[in-house]
Amino acid sequence: MQATDLFAALSHATRLRTLMLLVEHGELCVCELTHAIGVSQPHLSRHLSQLRELGLVADRRAGLWVYYRVHPDLPGWAQAVLRETHAGLCNSPPFVADFSALSAMPNRPDAPRCA
Template identity: 50%
Template sequence: MITPPEVFKSLADETRARATLLIAHQGELCVCELMCALSDSQPKVSRHLAQLRSSGLLLDRRQGQWIYYRLNPQLPAWVHEVLQVTLEANAHWLEDNAARLRNMGSRPVRETACC
């Protein structure tokens, strides 16, 4: 079970906080989408995503050449609630990131799950 110190330590970095909130808002994002939204390099984004994955906040899945990240559905309800409240109260903080993501050309196409 993930503890409050682990959650807040994972989110204490601005890049990790922005990435997590963008993923919470979008449901799932790949590294290239986060690179665009965050205006950061692939190594930096991947390093932060690896930390979020190892903390248990995120899960990943591979689809062809893409690796997609999503919130771990097994997280306790309080973590989802904290992220949702934070997202709703701070939409302005993420607006530039969300705008870059909206304007991104050639976003990868996700396969839909059958079940």
């Protein structure tokens, strides 16, 4: 992981918002990310692909869903940058709105459902 790659990734609003949601929630489905950020699936998928190629996120498939998380093998200094960035931004727009939109999302893939 090169520092220039991390900071270049953080310089785009979609990638920054995605990473802040992943830091906040641990792991999210593509549909949850598109709902929270309010972008189209192709737009988000392009940015997720860039984050994956840089080694910033990892993914896993579960049935129809693809889930993303901050890559567990990210160097400690990069994890610290993400944690500090999250701490500094989590109470400001548009991040508060992203967190709220995700919380209000109906039919989340892993949300408990009534029988």
